Amino acid sequence: MMGFRVMALIMLMAVLMCYLSCVESIVRHYQFNVEKKSISRLCSSKPIITVNGKFPGPTLYAMEDDIVIVKVVNHVQDNVTIHWHGVRQIRTGWADGPGYITQCPIQTGQSYVYNFTLTGQRGTLLWHAHINWQRATVHGAIVILPKRGVPYPFPKPDKEEIIILGEWWKSDVEVVINRAMKSGIAPNVSDAHTINGLPGPAPNCTSKGYTLHVESGKTYLLRIVNAGLNEELFFKIAGHQLTVVEVDACYTKPFKTDTIFIGPGQTTNALLTANQKFGKFIITLSPFMDTIVATDNQTATGIIRYKGTLAFSPTSLTTIPPRNATPMMINFMDSLRSLNSPKYPAKVPLSVDHSLLLAIGIGVNPCATCVNGSRVVAGINNITFVMPSTALLQAHYYGISGVYTDDFPANPPTPYNYTGNPPANMQTNNGTKVYRLTYNSTVQIVLQGTSMVAPESHPTHLHGFNFYVVGNGIGNYDPVNDPKKFNLVDPVERNTISVPTGGWAAIRFRADNPGVWFLHCHLEVHTTWGLKMAFLVENGKGPNQSILPPPIDLPKC
CATH class of the missing domain: 2.60.40.420 (Cupredoxins -  blue copper proteins)
Known part of the structure; x- marks a missing residue:
């Protein structure tokens, strides 16, 4: 009889532990009301676009592996989207937020529910508007705390x-x-x-x-x-x-x-x-x-x-x-170096399936109606990205033709001295092109700054992934000698990297997240001018390696 009671107690404790582990991930609900408000401390009577009347906007708090649900309601005359910058969005590209890339914008008087899981992430990120220049005032912090009972890998702050x-x-x-x-x-x-x-x-x-x-x-x-x-x-x-x-x-x-x-x-x-x-x-x-x-x-x-x-x-x-x-x-x-500990290893891809050289910078195109007869533009591999009128992810998921092509070049079409004297023809080509990646393939991108108008540093952000910064340097990337100096042991892991002025940065990641993912300079002026492109990561095998179906309230263009 005593043995039966002990066994029953052990089974009850096992059930309780299972329950606790199952409910460890909490569903966090937020509502973001996008509205205009005057902020007196800015010494201006001009109302600005805010979230819940705050500037900066509210901080989103959650724990690693929590489910986050944010209902965004648009009370302004402008179209709105919100991007959860650095959140990996595993299979939930519909919640990523960049306008006309993964969703159509939320129109005036409409709402949209962003639903995503903070899979394997902890630390500080940010959220911000991802259409036009609204990011100037529509932004806030994301704080992802470690799981319960898991300490920081550094002394606990007061x-x-x-x-x-x-x-x-x-x-x-x-x-x-x-x-x-x-x-x-x-x-x-x-x-x-x-x-x-x-x-x-x-x-x-x-x-x-x-x-x-x-x-x-x-x-x-x-x-x-x-x-x-x-x-x-x-x-x-x-x-x-x-x-x-x-x-x-x-x-x-x-x-x-x-x-x-x-x-x-x-x-x-x-x-x-x-x-x-x-x-x-x-x-x-x-x-x-x-x-x-x-x-x-x-x-x-x-x-x-x-x-x-x-x-x-x-x-x-x-x-x-x-x-x-x-x-x-x-x-x-x-x-900056990755912690690369047993608990937080640096999983740097040691082999590469896709190797890309992306020349990024500013150019000049003719413009008959502009002040100087020309327009400042930006591009990657000589392509100035043109925003589509249908979101790329929707076009990919539903097989809508004519929205984009998948022939984005892996290298500049005409190599030149990227950081030296500019070529005589600085004109770029317009296009809505993506680069296709097979699921779980490994990718190396060398982001090469150019000096066609003026060399600049480019803080470049990749949506949907973290990457490892394996190398950087000044001048033109040397594909023979520079890889010999790559750090493949403990390179820093990031989602946004500043490409040095007149130089280059090399990053590596594994394409284990199906969907359409934006890559762009995070200087908003350069993004506006066209310094952006997208990766299309194909589905893998089975539903767990495929894009989830779109939510029923996905905005329409």
Whole structure:
């Protein structure tokens, strides 16, 4: 009898453990109301597009492997989409968000439910609008906590803080880009940088800047997000070192730095130890650009204030990195390494099925109605991407012909000295082309910057996948010698990589996610000009390797 009771108790405990493991993944429900609102601290009466009336928008909190359901309701006159930047969207491309790539936009008065699972991810990501230039004000953080009972692979912080970096225009950003597209020249740069929506200080604006309150002896995990449109940024705190522990929701080998480099769409988690007894210390946010391209040269500032510090205490200052601090940028990028531990291994593809060289940069096309008789454009392998009127994923899933072709070139059609003197003909070809990948194939992409108009850094984002940055360099990629120096052991894992000005970056990933996935420069002006393309990853074997059916409320074009 006693044995029966013991057996029954063991079975009950087994059932309970099974139940707990089954319910470990929680369904997180959110509603995003897209609406216009005036934000007084921006020193402007102009209403901006916001989510739930907030700028930045609400933070989305979840745990690894949770199911996230977000109902987005459009209350503005513009079309809307939301992209969950860096979320892998395994087989759920319908929830990825880029307009006319994976979905038609949500029209005025309509709604759409994004439903996806945070499969095997933990860390900091961001969400943002993915149509036109709405990303300027429609953005927010995604915080994915580890599973219950799973610690961080670094000392547990006493507190966590979200720091969202952005750009601010006094005028309507859609008017800014529409005027530029009509004239054929570059749009105006932003008027100020922001830290958590606070410009502090900015010309003709008395708004106070961001303040982080800390206590001496405590450690803070800073979840830093660059939600800006067009600028890579330096982030620095006077008198303090930061320990980087994660980028793009992927753990890294910890390293100390006094300056963080972060491009649009990238995230960085860093530990800040409050090692002073008291005082106020300035936070600086300044642009990086190591070529002739114009930037918003305003430096946004905030303050770290220790508990017990008197209001009239002086603020400790710091030197701001030069705008063209290329060595600082390269040193930060080269310091990033995957954790590559038994629990968090670096699964770098060691063999390659598809090898692509993508020449990315700016060009010039004739334009009879433009100011100078020409229009600035951008392209990949001499192709300026043309947005379709039917979403690519819908066209692929339903077999709709005439929307795209699958002949995107794996190499530039005419090789040239990409970082040297530009060719006489800088004109690009227009096209809506995708590159087809077989399921589970391995891919290497060398992103080669060009100097046809001016060399620039290109923070390039791949939807639907993480990738490993196995190499980078200045000048033209050498396919014979450069691969000999690739890091195939612990390269950093990311979803957005800054391609060096006048240089290249090599990435590798496994195409284990069927669907249509966008690749584009995350400088919004370059995306608008056409620096974008898409990969079509075919279904594998069986339903578990195939795209899920579209939801019933998928917006119509």
